[in-house]
Amino acid sequence: MRYDTITEAIGNTPLLRIDPAVHGLRTIDLYAKLELLNPFGSVKDRSAWNMARPGLTDAVRRGATVVELSSGNTAKALALLAGMHGLGFKSVTNRMRVPEIKELLLLLGAEIEELPGRSECLDPTDTDDPLTRFHRTLAGPETSYLHTDQYFNPRNTEAHVTGTGPEIVKDLDGRAPDWFIACVGTAGSSTGVARVLREHDPDVRVVGLVADKSDFIPGIRTIDEVQEVGLFDPATYDTIEPVTADEAIDGMLTLIRRCGLLAGPTGGAAYHGAVRHLRALDGESSDRRTAVFIVCDRAESYLSYVRQRRPELLGKPPRKNSATALTEAEVRAEAKDIDTEGARRWLAGEHPPLVVDLRGPHAYAALHIDGSVNIVDELFDELVRGGLPFSKNRPVLLACPVGEKSARYAALLTRMGHPDVRSLSGGIVAWRDAGAPLVRD
Amino acid sequence: MRASPLYLRPRLEPPLATLLEAVPFLHSLVDGLGSPLNVVVPERIAENAERFRGVYRKHHLGGRVFFAHKANRSSALVRRLAATDPADVGVDVASLGELRHVLGAGFTPGRVMGTGPKDPEFLWLAARTGVTVNVDSYAELDQLAGLVRKYALPRVDVLLRLSEFEATGSGVKVLSRRSRFGSPTREVKALLDAVERHRDSVELIGVGYHLDTTGLAEKAVALDRCVMVMDECHARGLAPRVIDIGGGFGVGYVADAGQWERYTTELTNAVLGTRPALTWRGHGYGLRNEGGTLRGALGLYPAHRPSAGPGYLDELLSLPSPSLGRPLGTVLLEQFYELYTEPGRALVDQCGLTLARVLDVRATDTGPPLVRLGMNAADVSLEEHGVLVDPVLLTRTERGEGDDPAGVGVHLVGNLCLEADLITRRTVFLPRLPRPGDLLAFANTAGYAMDFHAHAAQQQPVARKVAVVGDGDGGSWRWCLDEEYWPVTYPGEAES
Numbered sequence: 031m032r033y034d035t036i037t038e039a040i041g042n043t044p045l046l047r048i049d050p051a052v053h054g055l056r057t058i059d060l061y062a063k064l065e066l067l068n069p070f071g072s073v074k075d076r077s078a079w080n081m082a083r084p085g086l087t088d089a090v091r092r093g094a095t096v097v098e099l100s101s102g103n104t105a106k107a108l109a110l111l112a113g114m115h116g117l118g119f120k121s122v123t124n125r126m127r128v129p130e131i132k133e134l135l136l137l138l139g140a141e142i143e144e145l146p147g148r149s150e151c152l153d154p155t156d157t158d159d160p161l162t163r164f165h166r167t168l169a170g171p172e173t174s175y176l177h178t179d180q181y182f183n184p185r186n187t188e189a190h191v192t193g194t195g196p197e198i199v200k201d202l203d204g205r206a207p208d209w210f211i212a213c214v215g216t217a218g219s220s221t222g223v224a225r226v227l228r229e230h231d232p233d234v235r236v237v238g239l240v241a242d243k244s245d246f247i248p249g250i251r252t253i254d255e256v257q258e259v260g261l262f263d264p265a266t267y268d269t270i271e272p273v274t275a276d277e278a279i280d281g282m283l284t285l286i287r288r289c290g291l292l293a294g295p296t297g298g299a300a301y302h303g304a305v306r307h308l309r310a311l312d313g314e315s316s317d318r319r320t321a322v323f324i325v326c327d328r329a330e331s332y333l334s335y336v337r338q339r340r341p342e343l344l345g346k347p348p349r350k351n352s353a354t355a356l357t358e359a360e361v362r363a364e365a366k367d368i369d370t371e372g373a374r375r376w377l378a379g380e381h382p383p384l385v386v387d388l389r390g391p392h393a394y395a396a397l398h399i400d401g402s403v404n405i406v407d408e409l410f411d412e413l414v415r416g417g418l419p420f421s422k423n424r425p426v427l428l429a430c431p432v433g434e435k436s437a438r439y440a441a442l443l444t445r446m447g448h449p450d451v452r453s454l455s456g457g458i459v460a461w462r463d464a465g466a467p468l469v470r471d
Numbered sequence: 472m473r474a475s476p477l478y479l480r481p482r483l484e485p486p487l488a489t490l491l492e493a494v495p496f497l498h499s500l501v502d503g504l505g506s507p508l509n510v511v512v513p514e515r516i517a518e519n520a521e522r523f524r525g526v527y528r529k530h531h532l533g534g535r536v537f538f539a540h541k542a543n544r545s546s547a548l549v550r551r552l553a554a555t556d557p558a559d560v561g562v563d564v565a566s567l568g569e570l571r572h573v574l575g576a577g578f579t580p581g582r583v584m585g586t587g588p589k590d591p592e593f594l595w596l597a598a599r600t601g602v603t604v605n606v607d608s609y610a611e612l613d614q615l616a617g618l619v620r621k622y623a624l625p626r627v628d629v630l631l632r633l634s635e636f637e638a639t640g641s642g643v644k645v646l647s648r649r650s651r652f653g654s655p656t657r658e659v660k661a662l663l664d665a666v667e668r669h670r671d672s673v674e675l676i677g678v679g680y681h682l683d684t685t686g687l688a689e690k691a692v693a694l695d696r697c698v699m700v701m702d703e704c705h706a707r708g709l710a711p712r713v714i715d716i717g718g719g720f721g722v723g724y725v726a727d728a729g730q731w732e733r734y735t736t737e738l739t740n741a742v743l744g745t746r747p748a749l750t751w752r753g754h755g756y757g758l759r760n761e762g763g764t765l766r767g768a769l770g771l772y773p774a775h776r777p778s779a780g781p782g783y784l785d786e787l788l789s790l791p792s793p794s795l796g797r798p799l800g801t802v803l804l805e806q807f808y809e810l811y812t813e814p815g816r817a818l819v820d821q822c823g824l825t826l827a828r829v830l831d832v833r834a835t836d837t838g839p840p841l842v843r844l845g846m847n848a849a850d851v852s853l854e855e856h857g858v859l860v861d862p863v864l865l866t867r868t869e870r871g872e873g874d875d876p877a878g879v880g881v882h883l884v885g886n887l888c889l890e891a892d893l894i895t896r897r898t899v900f901l902p903r904l905p906r907p908g909d910l911l912a913f914a915n916t917a918g919y920a921m922d923f924h925a926h927a928a929q930q931q932p933v934a935r936k937v938a939v940v941g942d943g944d945g946g947s948w949r950w951c952l953d954e955e956y957w958p959v960t961y962p963g964e965a966e967s
Binding site for chain 2: 132136140141142143144145146147148149150151243244253254257258259260262263264389390392393396397406431432434458459462
């Protein structure tokens with residue numbers, strides 16, 4: 031296939047039948063619409079392109095910046111589209127909750143603005159929320175923004191009315207499925223697809239999935255948050271059901287490990303919600319029936335999300351030479367320490383130790399023990415994993431703020447075979463309190 | 472079909488929880504002292520200070536916890552706090568009256584800090600007695616130095632309150648609400664010039680901020696910036712040692728997360744018209760319905776908080792510094808900086824309650840019954856602060872009737888001849904319909920909700936305040952008027 035621009039590759043994604051051995055439904059064929067195969071990696075490629083397209087020529091003329099309230103896939107797609115047209119992109123967001131996505135957006139050249147948190151002391155004179163102020167800036171005269179407005183823009187829904195929906199019907203040989211299951215974020219894809227399917231068959235049942243209220247699933251809103259979405263109409267859905275983050279990850283694991291689909295948690299939530307809903311209806315009728323859900327995006331950007339909730343999935347093996355693996359009792363028994371006065375005598379003696387200051391470089395630069403070397407604890411941790419970083423002939427004095435971390439490393443280095451390593455007891459704070467000299471280079 | 476009631480039960484811990492079980496005692500207090508009545512529990516404020524100190528210890532940090540006095544006018548609370556370890560606990564005053572009050576309550580000037588915009592009399596008394604002045608603006612610094620010179624006062628310890636920390640450059644801009652208070656960080660150079668110029672009258676001991684936000688990210692940016700300003704100070708040969716991170720640590724008012732979530736969801740539905748109203752005349756607390764879509768922002772205090780007070784401080788200190796990468800607590804420790812905090816609401820968490828007598832219960836043909844109380848909206852200003860939480864019903868006599876499993880929705884109205892005098896605009900669900908003579912106890916009102924807004928309109932009585940001390944196992948309580956309480960009032964019970 032030859033293309034002139036990457037945007038031509040948006041859409042026409044495969045519809046994949048999930049192996050019944052995986053989901054266990056006997057009379058229902060479950061299909062996944064593989065939106066993760068769009069060129070920028072998600073279902074949002076369609077809406078982003080459809081929303082941005084009409085305004086691009088004018089935006090280029092004005093040198094406008096594309097702006098959107100998004101901390102995820104829409105921002106990613108818009109950043110790439112803006113870049114292709116020589117425009118800047120600004121993402122305004124409550125809080126970037128997935129660090130990799132934030133970094134990815136920065137890599138794509140996006141500018142990120144994080145809105146203020148909630149007020150701790152209610153200020154009745156503060157009548158508008160940051161979002162209202164954001165909209166006012168955009169509406170001002172001579173605005174230099176192209177605002178795609180994904181939560182209210184009908185072109186978001188339209189992308190799915192003309193694309194996603196008809197593609198599903200075509201791939202099901204001109205029939206609508208019996209069920210359509212979708213996660214609700216901007217409500218664009220679920221609303222657009224539902225409209226097309228219902229035109230074909232008014233009996234199609236639409237299940238909307240929202241995030242459990244106390245939980246966070248990327249790309250899905252909670253039951254309250256969907257009410258703030260202009261495109262959201264409760265009548266679109268026959269039922270709305272919550273999914274927890276844990277269930278989303280379970281679903282994602284099934285898609286990844288059993289179906290060969292590199293799906294992210296949103297797709298996992300859709301799969302889990304679909305199977306949970308359909309299981310109760312399986313076998314109700316002797317006819318074979320079909321259901322479709324959307325796999326929204328890919329897994330790679332959510333590793334920290336998974337690490338936070340299911341660290342065991344990323345199976346970190348126990349580290350060699352790890353200071354954190356030592357118990358308090360082991361540290362107490364094995365670390366040799368020395369107080370400020372003893373340390374000063376040691377330093378003035380015939381075989382003075384190498385002083386290693388484990389504090390941060392900013393603190394070290396401000397004040398430190400004369401002649402010391404700064405190896406910040408995080409780096410030191412990496413170093414000792416490979417083995418002893420000093421000759422055994424060289425005595426070492428370790429110093430940290432209060433003598434806790436240095437004791438841990440003193441115990442570890444002793445265990446690793448260093449014959450003369452000590453921890454400065456009470457740390458540099460005690461050293462300072464004793465009036466011992468600190469210098470600044 | 473009636474759904475189960477939308478309770479927002481208060482979070483109650485000892486000694487407040489046991490005090491609320493002493494129903495005859497509370498009734499006798501209101502019988503004798505009138506309705507409304509404020510009750511404070513001095514023991515708890517000392518415990519709260521100790522919990523904050525625990526976070527300092529965990530991060531190995533020195534410096535004081537300063538109680539933001541404006542949260543409550545009580546003498547008992549301040550006097551009890553004065554009896555705690557002077558090296559650990561201080562008090563933050565924001566007016567001449569508060570300063571006089573704390574000096575008379577036993578706080579020595581070294582433990583007192585003056586904050587907020589100040590008048591000359593406040594500045595003079597602060598400088599005269601040796602209180603630390605948290606300078607709000609460039610002009611105030613000039614004014615303070617002028618007073619010191621003119622009246623030959625001793626050199627004053629000062630902190631500089633900074634504002635407007637929005638950091639750019641990394642591609643991510645963390646926006647923050649504008650504050651009227653403090654000096655913008657872009658004016659730091661001029662401010663430090665002035666500190667040097669006034670060296671004979673003021674000594675710079677540190678810098679700080681107070682941000683009105685629940686957002687940790689904004690506070691991390693501000694703290695980070697303070698560390699940078701401290702560098703600038705040291706480069707100039709000044710020797711500040713304190714970073715003051717203000718207050719705003721928060722309180723959890725509602726015990727159960729599920730109740731709070733269910734309530735806010737139903738409130739959203741009520742605003743959208745998909746369920747019956749939950750408020751007086753369909754008030755939306757900032758939310759509104761525009762063509763079926765929810766607009767506006769919920770103007771409510773997040774009443775259920777998974778992390779508040781000392782826990783919130785611990786989270787902040789554990790966050791990585793945006794510019795240095797190390798945890799903020801570690802950054803402070805490694806540079807030998809002392810940490811000052813100014814909790815108000817969080818330090819009087821669980822320290823008091825407000826009692827009101829039920830005067831009248833009246834059915835209406837348009838909605839829930841009206842329960843008129845012997846108090847007005849200003850006597851328990853939870854609503855003013857956006858805090859939604861249920862009062863506890865204390866019946867006059869045991870009536871031998873059970874609770875109504877469906878709960879009873881009522882509107883609580885005040886004692887003013889004013890349509891708007893509602894204790895809360897929310898329909899409050901109680902386990903059963905109150906009767907005249909019963910009490911409603913509003914729990915956890917010691918932070919801003921007790922006396923901050925109270926007034927004597929219509930010559931209705933302003934609440935009296937009493938301090939109560941328990942015997943420890945909840946069996947018996949002793950009380951005195953707030954102004955009569957001293958840490959030695961009940962020997963053997965209030966020592967620590």
